[in-house]
Amino acid sequence: MKRRGLLSQKAPLFIRHLMNKGQVYGPVKNKTQMPEFAQVDEPSRVVLDYTTTVLPPKRLFQPPEETIYHFSRKDFTVEPAKVSGDGLKILVGLHNYDAEGIACLDYQMARGPADEGWAARRRNWVFVGVSYEPDQHHFSPSVGIGPDHRNGLDLFMDKADGGYNVELLTERGASLLDGFGGWSAPLPETPAPKFHNRLLPMPSDLPHILARSYEHPIWQQEAKRCFSCGSCTMVCPTCYCFDVFDELQLDMESGEKKRHWDSCQVAPFTEVAGGEIFRKETSSRVRHRIYRKFKYITDHYGRPFCIGCGRCIRACPAKISISEVMNNLARKAAG
Amino acid sequence: MTAKKVRVGFFDFTGCEGCQLAKVSMENELPQILEHIEIVNFREAMSEKSWDMDVAFIEGSITTPACVERINRIRQAAPILVTLGACSTIGGINAIRVGRDLDEIRQEVYGDKRYLFPSLPVMPVSAVVKVDASIYGCPPNPKDVARFLTQFLAGKIPQAPKYPVCIECKLQGNACLLVQGIPCMGVVTRAGCGAWCPSKGQFCYGCRGLIPDANLDALRISFEECGLSQQEIDNKLHLFSGRELEKLS
Numbered sequence: 001m002k003r004r005g006l007l008s009q010k011a012p013l014f015i016r017h018l019m020n021k022g023q024v025y026g027p028v029k030n031k032t033q034m035p036e037f038a039q040v041d042e043p044s045r046v047v048l049d050y051t052t053t054v055l056p057p058k059r060l061f062q063p064p065e066e067t068i069y070h071f072s073r074k075d076f077t078v079e080p081a082k083v084s085g086d087g088l089k090i091l092v093g094l095h096n097y098d099a100e101g102i103a104c105l106d107y108q109m110a111r112g113p114a115d116e117g118w119a120a121r122r123r124n125w126v127f128v129g130v131s132y133e134p135d136q137h138h139f140s141p142s143v144g145i146g147p148d149h150r151n152g153l154d155l156f157m158d159k160a161d162g163g164y165n166v167e168l169l170t171e172r173g174a175s176l177l178d179g180f181g182g183w184s185a186p187l188p189e190t191p192a193p194k195f196h197n198r199l200l201p202m203p204s205d206l207p208h209i210l211a212r213s214y215e216h217p218i219w220q221q222e223a224k225r226c227f228s229c230g231s232c233t234m235v236c237p238t239c240y241c242f243d244v245f246d247e248l249q250l251d252m253e254s255g256e257k258k259r260h261w262d263s264c265q266v267a268p269f270t271e272v273a274g275g276e277i278f279r280k281e282t283s284s285r286v287r288h289r290i291y292r293k294f295k296y297i298t299d300h301y302g303r304p305f306c307i308g309c310g311r312c313i314r315a316c317p318a319k320i321s322i323s324e325v326m327n328n329l330a331r332k333a334a335g
Numbered sequence: 336m337t338a339k340k341v342r343v344g345f346f347d348f349t350g351c352e353g354c355q356l357a358k359v360s361m362e363n364e365l366p367q368i369l370e371h372i373e374i375v376n377f378r379e380a381m382s383e384k385s386w387d388m389d390v391a392f393i394e395g396s397i398t399t400p401a402c403v404e405r406i407n408r409i410r411q412a413a414p415i416l417v418t419l420g421a422c423s424t425i426g427g428i429n430a431i432r433v434g435r436d437l438d439e440i441r442q443e444v445y446g447d448k449r450y451l452f453p454s455l456p457v458m459p460v461s462a463v464v465k466v467d468a469s470i471y472g473c474p475p476n477p478k479d480v481a482r483f484l485t486q487f488l489a490g491k492i493p494q495a496p497k498y499p500v501c502i503e504c505k506l507q508g509n510a511c512l513l514v515q516g517i518p519c520m521g522v523v524t525r526a527g528c529g530a531w532c533p534s535k536g537q538f539c540y541g542c543r544g545l546i547p548d549a550n551l552d553a554l555r556i557s558f559e560e561c562g563l564s565q566q567e568i569d570n571k572l573h574l575f576s577g578r579e580l581e582k583l584s
Contacts, residue, residue: 032536036508055508064506225553227522230498234505248485250367260506266498267548282550315505317513317522318553
């Protein structure tokens with residue numbers, strides 16, 4: 001594999017170079033100084049050294065709220081919402097687990113009738129990964145996404161002494177580098193990052209552990225502290241559920257059919273006509289989320305539908321940890 | 336649409352009248368709204384009043400025998416009755432007096448003239464008459480009021496969300512305040528405001544009231560971890576939801 005050195009002070013120049021090739025997106029500081037995936041207007045605003053973002057990059061392909069179509073109650077017309085152009089888009093500063101999260105949703109969104117919004121927004125992207133220093137919650141290697149994992153990435157900026165070693169992973173990625181003269185010789189490598197959180201079972205054992213844990217008391221125990229606030233699923237890179245609603249303009253003639261992210265963790269998610277709620281108990285919702293990550297979809301996807309980013313753990317006001325739940329179940333199954 | 340305008344009355348009970356002012360201050364939307372509705376009764380903004388109306392919007396909570404009489408009269412006159420704001424919908428700030436002795440409170444407020452001011456336990460409008468729909472919040476969010484009005488004018492009875500503020504807070508991409516040790520009420524509070532306060536870094540006060548099945552035991556533990564005393568936790572919970580907590584206990 002080809003590698004090129006890039007000194008830290010040259011990184012903004014490199015991003016500027018990419019901005020001449022296409023629209024660049026990446027982790028940029030938002031109003032609260034937190035990195036958030038958004039379009040880059042100024043290379044110096046890109047944060048390449050970050051722990052994680054609150055919302056995963058899926059927000060670029062399935063926005064938190066979007067218009068599906070515009071309608072008119074006056075002349076009974078429907079106009080599908082436009083998804084921005086087909087030009088080249090470059091996502092820089094992607095952690096390798098987030099690339100896997102996007103791959104998970106590429107799979108799921110294409111099953112059955114394909115999600116048109118997702119498909120349209122996913123066209124023409126190049127992914128430029130970057131290495132990261134895990135905090136106490138990341139457990140990606142436990143779901144098969146170790147520091148050397150490069151799946152789904154076209155270029156990778158591996159943090160090295162004094163900068164990055166840029167790895168050329170695909171033709172598409174390599175072609176983006178044409179015309180950039182800011183390279184150095186490959187830089188001295190830094191030690192592989194240490195992970196502080198992990199799953200005890202092998203990834204392939206996770207569905208089997210859940211298969212015999214449906215009635216386990218752990219779901220009741222976790223439910224005692226769960227707020228059913230939905231934060232875990234809202235920040236999850238592989239969750240995709242949404243709610244559809246109409247928004248009328250005050251002229252009472254024009255309006256929009258919209259959707260926004262929804263969460264299986266809130267009670268009204270499963271409320272149907274007549275007021276029946278079929279996952280009424282908090283414990284059944286807590287369990288459902290974890291089965292969605294390690295069993296239901298895993299059974300046909302062939303690998304965990306969790307990428308070990310730890311976002312749900314960081315976002316949980318009740319300190320519920322998906323890795324701790326799985327480890328407790330594994331210990332009890334083994335004991 | 337060219338349908339006949341909906342005749343609307345606004346009525347204020349015990350409250351700060353902020354809800355009505357919040358509505359008057361929707362300057363950009365008002366001209367369009369007034370294409371569809373005709374305001375026939377609104378003390379805050381007009382002197383000529385009528386009781387012939389299609390909908391009554393009620394602001395403020397029920398706190399005196401006179402309130403009970405008046406709300407019954409309005410209910411008889413209005414085919415549809417909508418509560419507007421926290422006080423009329425859930426009891427609101429006035430409900431901080433829930434659990435205290437009424438005579439003691441009258442003494443505190445009116446002194447030796449207290450016999451002139453009969454008082455009742457604070458009630459949301461729904462405790463006295465049937466309520467057809469509610470607009471939550473202190474004050475109601477203009478976007479939420481617009482959403483309500485458009486749905487209502489389209490012939491629906493608008494429903495408020497039953498999920499907590501966290502959903503809307505995460506849609507904005509905010510990091511959780513409670514996780515950072517800031518005692519935010521968002522986890523137990525009904526959404527619909529678009530996470531108005533937490534999006535500006537201010538913890539949620541819980542002005543839209545509790546979601547159904549709010550996990551208050553877990554909230555107490557979290558707030559203790561934020562360094563709040565039992566009294567402070569009670570105060571936070573009772574600021575808007577005194578009436579709802581009384582129902583739960």
